[in-house]
Amino acid sequence: MAVYTHLGAEDLAELIAHYDVGDLVSAKGIAEGVSNSNWLIETTRSRYILTMYERRIELGDLPYFLGLLDHLSAKGCPVPRTIHDRSGAAFRMESGKAVALIEFLPGVSPTHPTPDQARSVGKVLAQLHIASQDFTLNRANTMGFADNLAVLEQCGEGGLASIHPDLPAMIAPARAAAAIDLADLPQANIHADLFPDNVLMLGDKVTGLIDFYFACTGAMALDLATTHAAWCFAGDGGYRENVGSALMAGYESARQLEPRERDLLAEIAKGVALRFVTSRAEDWLDTPDDALVTRKDPMQFAKRWQFYNQHGNSVFR
Numbered sequence: 001m002a003v004y005t006h007l008g009a010e011d012l013a014e015l016i017a018h019y020d021v022g023d024l025v026s027a028k029g030i031a032e033g034v035s036n037s038n039w040l041i042e043t044t045r046s047r048y049i050l051t052m053y054e055r056r057i058e059l060g061d062l063p064y065f066l067g068l069l070d071h072l073s074a075k076g077c078p079v080p081r082t083i084h085d086r087s088g089a090a091f092r093m094e095s096g097k098a099v100a101l102i103e104f105l106p107g108v109s110p111t112h113p114t115p116d117q118a119r120s121v122g123k124v125l126a127q128l129h130i131a132s133q134d135f136t137l138n139r140a141n142t143m144g145f146a147d148n149l150a151v152l153e154q155c156g157e158g159g160l161a162s163i164h165p166d167l168p169a170m171i172a173p174a175r176a177a178a179a180i181d182l183a184d185l186p187q188a189n190i191h192a193d194l195f196p197d198n199v200l201m202l203g204d205k206v207t208g209l210i211d212f213y214f215a216c217t218g219a220m221a222l223d224l225a226t227t228h229a230a231w232c233f234a235g236d237g238g239y240r241e242n243v244g245s246a247l248m249a250g251y252e253s254a255r256q257l258e259p260r261e262r263d264l265l266a267e268i269a270k271g272v273a274l275r276f277v278t279s280r281a282e283d284w285l286d287t288p289d290d291a292l293v294t295r296k297d298p299m300q301f302a303k304r305w306q307f308y309n310q311h312g313n314s315v316f317r
């Protein structure tokens with residue numbers, strides 16, 4: 001994350017006392033991430049992650065996000081369980097904001113994923129899709145094409161140009177493109193933000209999928225295209241073909257894509273690229289100067305849009 005909110009030692013101890021997890025031993029703010037405040041909590045019994053929900057999260061969505069974690073974890077997916085408080089509540093209010101305690105999972109996020117790691121992630125993503133289909137709650141995607149266009153409008157040409165002078169022109173064709181309808185594609189409850197920093201791994205084994213706060217009911221192909229756009233490019237922007245094909249093979253080892261999904265992947269990936277340009281631009285213009293957070297560059301995804309536009313579906317064959 002980031003740590004947007006300061007919680008003192010007494011506040012944390014009082015908060016942790018509402019859970020049957022032992023006594024607080026230590027609490028450290030976690031610097032990774034951009035959306036919420038997170039602390040690594042150590043108690044006399046175990047380790048946990050305490051999350052305070054800061055941005056883009058509606059209180060009404062928390063039962064969906066936290067319930068999905070419990071549903072997937074119960075089905076054997078490598079997902080942290082929600083720790084419920086002594087009254088059975090999955091989240092509590094603290095200093096006017098919602099907080100939840102979740103299970104700590106071991107592992108580290110890959111910074112330069114190997115093909116074998118991508119294959120494992122692809123397979124676990126397909127397993128998550130299969131396991132999430134009978135989750136009984138639903139949530140609409142709030143980062144769809146129309147939502148992105150509205151946010152970009154709010155950022156304004158000047159705002160976008162202040163991030164990089166080339167950004168407005170680079171995304172103009174993406175903004176003009178017609179939205180594709182994903183409603184007829186096979187659906188599940190999807191992660192929708194499965195970047196390497198939201199996956200914990202030990203070697204090639206996936207030990208944790210975390211940060212489900214963009215999860216929604218939507219097309220499984222959207223999740224696969226998002227994971228592809230997030231995992232398969234080098235720091236210099238070059239496409240890593242061996243990582244891309246391993247991700248696809250891993251996914252299809254657990255769930256075969258339907259031809260109509262495969263045919264649309266490049267178009268969906270372009271929509272995904274615009275979605276991350278949008279949220280990154282919004283965050284860039286919005287982040288408080290004193291927040292302990294590293295801003296993410298919208299230009300990376302403007303370039304990925306160009307890549308998918310240029311290469312089309314040949315990327316996914």
Ligand SMILES: Nc1ncnc2c1ncn2[C@@H]1O[C@H](COP(=O)(O)OP(=O)(O)O)[C@@H](O)[C@H]1O
Pocket residue numbers: 001002030032033034035036037038049080102103104105106109197198208210211212213
């Ligand atoms: N269940 C977990 N187990 C272990 N570490 C976690 C867990 N959840 C979060 N983290 C750590 O906290 C960091 C930020 O969490 P994340 O949910 O990605 O925050 P944000 O929503 O702000 O992006 C992760 O990069 C990881 O290091």
Ligand SMILES: N[C@@H](CCOP(=O)(O)O)C(=O)O
Pocket residue numbers: 001032033034035036193195198211276279280296
């Ligand atoms: N994965 C997104 C950023 C979303 O933030 P997260 O810290 O909640 O994963 C991006 O890379 O733009």
